[in-house]
Amino acid sequence: MSSEEIERSSARVRFPGISPRAYEHPVDRGALAVLRAVPGIGPVLQAVAGAFTERGERLGYLASSIRVGPKQYPELDRLRLEAAATLDVDPVPELFVRRDPVPNAMTLGIDKPFVVLTTGLIELLDAEGLRFAIGHEMGHVLSGHALYQTILQRLMQLQHGLGWMPGGYWAITAIIAALREWYRKTELSCDRAGLLCVQDPSAALRVHVAMAGGMDLTQVDTAEFLKQAKEYEQVEDVRDSVLKLIRTWPLTHPMAVVRAAELQKWAAGEEYRAILTGAYARREDDRPTSSFTEDIKSAARSYKESAAQSEDPLMKVFNEVGDVLAGAAGRVRDKFTGAN
Numbered sequence: 453m454s455s456e457e458i459e460r461s462s463a464r465v466r467f468p469g470i471s472p473r474a475y476e477h478p479v480d481r482g483a484l485a486v487l488r489a490v491p492g493i494g495p496v497l498q499a500v501a502g503a504f505t506e507r508g509e510r511l512g513y514l515a516s517s518i519r520v521g522p523k524q525y526p527e528l529d530r531l532r533l534e535a536a537a538t539l540d541v542d543p544v545p546e547l548f549v550r551r552d553p554v555p556n557a558m559t560l561g562i563d564k565p566f567v568v569l570t571t572g573l574i575e576l577l578d579a580e581g582l583r584f585a586i587g588h589e590m591g592h593v594l595s596g597h598a599l600y601q602t603i604l605q606r607l608m609q610l611q612h613g614l615g616w617m618p619g620g621y622w623a624i625t626a627i628i629a630a631l632r633e634w635y636r637k638t639e640l641s642c643d644r645a646g647l648l649c650v651q652d653p654s655a656a657l658r659v660h661v662a663m664a665g666g667m668d669l670t671q672v673d674t675a676e677f678l679k680q681a682k683e684y685e686q687v688e689d690v691r692d693s694v695l696k697l698i699r700t701w702p703l704t705h706p707m708a709v710v711r712a713a714e715l716q717k718w719a720a721g722e723e724y725r726a727i728l729t730g731a732y733a734r735r736e737d738d739r740p741t742s743s744f745t746e747d748i749k750s751a752a753r754s755y756k757e758s759a760a761q762s763e764d765p766l767m768k769v770f771n772e773v774g775d776v777l778a779g780a781a782g783r784v785r786d787k788f789t790g791a792n
Contacts, residue, residue: 464651465728466538472595474732475644477637509560513548513568520547528569528582535587535649545593547586549574555663559589565598576662580655584646591645597638643715648727653719660712681713 467474513519520528528547536544545559545566552570555577559565567589569582577585592598647656657674658666666672684707718724726732 464534464538464649465730466540467648467727467732468540469734469736470540470594470648470727471733471735471738472591472641472645473738474727474734475591475641475648476595477640477644510546510564510566513550513566517548517550517568520549525549527579528574528586531579531583531586532567535583535590538587538649539590539594539645541590541594545590557585557589559592559598561598565593567593577659580650580652581659581662584650584656584659586646587649588642588646590649591642592638594645595638595641597642639711640714643711644718644724647715647719647724651728653716656715656719657712660708660715664708664712677709678713678716680709684710 518524520532522529528549532547533544536542543564545561545564547567547569550568550570553572554570555573556570557573558568560568567586569585573585574582643656646659647653650656654674657677658669661669661672661674661677664677
């Protein structure tokens with residue numbers, strides 16, 4: 453069966469034993485490896501994780517939200533079970549619906565992660581859009597992102613209470629910045645997980661259009677929408693590049709248009725088609741611990757490829773400087789090792 457036939461099939465493919473490394477973006481793994489290597493971050497993360505227990509998190513939502521099940525939002529429960537089955541997530545995480553007009557979804561918890569959807573998101577998306585969103589969150593569960601996401605949420609709450617203590621405030625701010633940079637990369641990974649659950653790139657694209665501001669999708673041309681990402685990438689002034697960095701720094705999620713273009717590019721590639729045909733990394737083949745060096749190298753390759761393809765002037769400068777430094781380092785190494 454061809455990949456096109458698989459995508460058109462009403463019977464979605466399941467991925468028994470799939471490893472999160474099958475869909476994780478290389479910069480996600482690299483950013484996490486760097487995050488873990490930040491001096492002093494380990495004790496801070498452990499302290500925060502210990503102070504805010506998973507039991508307390510769950511009890512808060514149990515008392516203030518609706519837990520999805522066969523008798524409460526049964527359609528959402530069906531999507532929850534199907535998404536978990538598609539990615540072979542066991543046990544199946546609980547799902548809560550929280551009253552909040554802002555469209556959002558999150559995965560929290562440490563030992564037993566659970567998923568939260570806001571009413572704003574449920575009202576915004578159709579059934580396939582919700583399948584993508586829930587599949588996205590199942591990707592967070594399978595990848596083990598919930599621990600760091602929970603810590604990020606708690607640190608952002610603590611940050612406001614440390615304003616009177618400049619040293620503590622800036623230390624927490626630095627760790628939050630590192631967590632945000634990593635978390636933006638996890639969103640790229642989990643968009644891929646969501647796509648594996650919905651197995652319809654157009655449905656995933658509709659979600660990104662809706663999150664960007666699409667109210668009546670009949671009035672939004674998706675091809676024109678994706679052109680915005682190209683225009684954003686093609687800025688000609690380095691000042692615009694700097695403004696993009698400043699704009700991105702405080703965000704926990706990538707910008708919707710850029711995120712949509714990134715996922716559609718992956719959906720058109722060989723990696724996605726190979727997974728659909730059953731050629732994917734499996735958990736049984738994963739090593740107990742991932743290699744820091746391998747993850748950093750993989751992320752570096754991904755950044756370099758993106759920089760080489762980018763029309764952003766600042767990215768071109770970074771790429772050229774990197775090539776010069778790499779070439780100089782290679783010549784120095786050859787000189788002292790006697791290589792020809």
